[in-house]
Amino acid sequence: MVASALFLLLWLAGLVWAVGDYYAGKPSEPKAAKSEASNLDKDEGGLKIVALGDSLTRGTGDAAGRGYVGYLTDRLTKRTEEDVKLVNLGINGQRSEQLAQQVKQAEVKRQLSSADIVLITIGGNDLFRGGQGLVEFDKQKPEEIEKKFLVNVNTILTEIRSVNKDATVYLIGLYNPFIEMAEGKEISAVIRQWNFATANLAAKFEKVVYVPTFDLFEQNVNEFLYTDKFHPNTKGYQLIADRVAALVAWKGKD
Numbered sequence: 251m252v253a254s255a256l257f258l259l260l261w262l263a264g265l266v267w268a269v270g271d272y273y274a275g276k277p278s279e280p281k282a283a284k285s286e287a288s289n290l291d292k293d294e295g296g297l298k299i300v301a302l303g304d305s306l307t308r309g310t311g312d313a314a315g316r317g318y319v320g321y322l323t324d325r326l327t328k329r330t331e332e333d334v335k336l337v338n339l340g341i342n343g344q345r346s347e348q349l350a351q352q353v354k355q356a357e358v359k360r361q362l363s364s365a366d367i368v369l370i371t372i373g374g375n376d377l378f379r380g381g382q383g384l385v386e387f388d389k390q391k392p393e394e395i396e397k398k399f400l401v402n403v404n405t406i407l408t409e410i411r412s413v414n415k416d417a418t419v420y421l422i423g424l425y426n427p428f429i430e431m432a433e434g435k436e437i438s439a440v441i442r443q444w445n446f447a448t449a450n451l452a453a454k455f456e457k458v459v460y461v462p463t464f465d466l467f468e469q470n471v472n473e474f475l476y477t478d479k480f481h482p483n484t485k486g487y488q489l490i491a492d493r494v495a496a497l498v499a500w501k502g503k504d
Contacts, residue, residue: 295332295333296332296333296334296335297326297330297332297333297334297335297366297367298334298335298364298365298366298367299319299322299323299326299334299335299336299337299365299366299367299368299369300336300337300339300361300362300365300367300368300369300417301319301336301337301338301339301340301368301369301370302339302340302349302352302353302368302369302370302372302406303340303341303344303349303369303370303371303372303422304340304341304342304343304344304345304349304371304372304374304375305340305342305343305344305374305481306318306340306371306374306422306481306482306487306490307319307338307339307340307369307370307371308338308340308341308342309487310342310476310481311475311476311478311480311481311482311483311486311487312476312482312483312484312487313483313484314484316487317482317487318371318422318482318487318488318490318491318494319336319338319340319369319491320487320491321487321488321491322369322491322494322495322498323336324491325491325492325495326495326498329495337361337365339352339358339361340371343375344372344375345372345375345376345379346372346373346375346376346398346399346402346403346406347398347402349370349372349402349406350402350405350406350409353405353406353409353410354409359409359413362410362413362414362417363413363414364414365414365417366416366417366418367417367418367419367420367498368410368414368417368418368419368420369419369420369422369494370406370419370420370421370422371422372403372406373399373403373424373444373448374424376395376398376399377392377395377396377399377424377440377441377444378480392440392444396443396444396447399444399448400447400448400451403421403448403451403452404451407419407421407451407452407455407458411455411456415456416457417457418457418458418459418498418499419452419455419457419458419459420459420461420494420497420498421448421452421458421459421460421461422461422463422490422494423445423448423449423460423461423462423463423464424441424444424445424463424464425441425463425464425466425467425468425471426438426441426464426467426468426471427467427471427475427479427480427481429467429468429471430471430472438464438468441464442464445460445462445464448460449462459497461490461493461494461497462493463489463490463493466486466489466490466493467482467486467489473485474486474489
């Protein structure tokens with residue numbers, strides 16, 4: 251019994267440290283991915299994708315380091331039989347206020363201006379930074395964070411539309427990695443409200459598609475999580491890629 255209790259405490263401590271250290275830290279600069287292109291040029295043809303956001307955009311937790319962005323690229327390449335060009339501008343640890351500043355950068359605007367598709371994962375770091383989803387979950391604080399988040403997302407989408415009125419933007423919703431914890435139901439209620447508000451905001455913009463992921467992880471969350479019990483694993487990222495791929499209307503050239 252003592253050994254079991256000690257093991258449980260060590261596991262929980264490690265989990266809190268992994269999430270807390272990751273989300274409390276300074277965002278790292280994006281590393282080049284194999285599928286990235288340095289430029290997107292409208293006259294080159296093919297399908298052009300720009301991916302923005304946090305560690306889910308970077309693919310943290312995926313055995314191949316590709317994440318949903320990489321698997322989505324594979325699916326679209328197979329479907330369209332065209333060249334799919336990708337620029338992955340995701341930054342580990344990034345929060346919405348930081349992405350709101352990133353999309354104002356001249357080079358980022360240049361990349362966005364020629365995109366056919368823009369992918370965004372953002373919000374997990376806003377809501378769960380410091381591991382608060384595990385240790386001190388405050389009912390009121392998420393509401394305050396949500397308000398700031400929505401202001402930032404509105405800025406992000408407005409900036410994208412200012413340089414590109416035609417690209418379809420896919421805004422990926424949050425899932426609950428803590429659903430099997432003691433606070434799981436309480437956290438799920440907050441995330442559902444968060445996702446609902448995000449979807450309503452997305453609906454105010456032309457060609458912005460909100461992509462739900464909560465249901466994908468709800469029943470068997472541990473089957474689709476990485477060992478840090480927060481990020482998706484390869485299966486989890488493939489689920490997200492399949493969900494987005496089903497919503498992409500691009501069929502390639504006639």
